[in-house]
Amino acid sequence: MTTTVQGFVLIENRDDVVWVWLSRPDRHNSLIPELISDLKNALMDAARQRPRALVVTAKGSSFSTGGDIAGFLDHRRTQQDLRDYAEELVDGLHGVILDLIDFPAPVLAALNGPVTGGSVGLMLAADLVAMAEHAFLQPYYSQVGFGPDGGWTALMPDRIGVSRTLEIQYRNERVNAAEAREIGLVSSVCPLSELEGQIGKWLDDLSGGSSRTHLATRRGVWDDARRETVRRRLDQEKDRFLELVALPETIEGMLEFTRRRA
Template sequence: MTELVKLTLHDDWAEIRLNRPERHNALVPEVLDDLHRAIEAAKAAAPRALVLTGEGRSFSTGGDVGAFLEAASDPEQLRAYSERVVGGLHDALMKLLAFPAPVIARVNGPVTGGSVGFVLASDMVIMSQRAFVQPYYGVVGFGPDGGWTALLPEKIRTARALEVQYLNTRLSAEECVSLGLASRVVETEELDTGIQEWLGGIREMNASTLAATRANVWDAPRRAQVKARLDQEKARFLERISAPDTREGMQRFTNRH
């Protein structure tokens, strides 16, 4: 059976890789369950840094719209499925924000929908030139999740965050750097070199100091604020998911993709 999330423990760092490339690493409950286990196992290994990435051509395209549509024939099933996906994603983001070592996103390809939360929960982000960020919420009819309203405005300022979502703007890797969503853009084949350069710099620092720095930034009060806003995102996602126009949007989206 294929591992949907791969955890690789290196000498002093850990890598978590989403491994559903045939579906562009789209998020389903089984992926999120494996992701939770991987984060906990990585934390137990006490690495100097945690790297998040995706297998194949995409980093992750967020929730699997086709899977939501399959559940849409039964309103109760759809709500339970949505609760599991969005709740599982948000719980994973909270675990990442509390992770006791630097978190690095290795964005190997497109990252859309709620999976942008993995970028927002990371401290350092390196992107392939072919990667991009895009919301798609207004196209499908979903409520934004994964931190699009809870974390993104703080990163790129409120007006820009709203504009991106109102117009379904596709942000190139270069634009992500200019907005502060990413630190570096490289050719795809240079991603690992860039990661190793960062890891080399981290190794020269006192690990306890870096852990204290991250804990100060993502302290309990700040994480509580984020959780409250993520809970708000989930509540509005659940309101939108059963709306007739959302079902129509899912049908149009899946027919085009």
């Protein structure tokens, strides 16, 4: 087993499986361009190794709380500065989601804590998802004034339906782990202490089958037409995000959001 630290990402090779951890725990693994860049590089390196599987998880008490609001506020000197920062972040995140979709092996996700904002896309691009029983999903976009990104409109409706997607967004609903399992967003819910064990069971299952068949199945699900639809929808999400991010009311929403959590 070898472990490598790559900026805000930790990579561990366990036999023929690559584990990738988001590692910005002091900020709840909130997303900034540097973390996204580190994650993209880690996925590229992992893909070149042709592993049996990829596991994405995180250090600390949260999986990820989405885009770091402080990062946006640090770039609010002008509307263009803020839009440029937002475009770098959202473009990078959406690129990582597509990299996960294109990954040449099954992708597993272990959600060790809350998953909010655009980080949900890392979950939606995974094949099998295990979620700690205390964890939850929540959008928060309407509380700030952002347009949904990370697949909330590009991927989520295909998983749980249009009506349920809209309801969660409009109500800023917190979806607990049990409901996430019930509506098909995650494959398993377990205590945090058993999360890696659940991933291990799935890896054993994968070992019992043909890696070529697993890859053929993955490529059949994420065929060119479906991938292109997702890419186009992600681009539309980015455009809507950029339309809203630098508005005065959105900046005030960000400030109020940070005040409530101070």
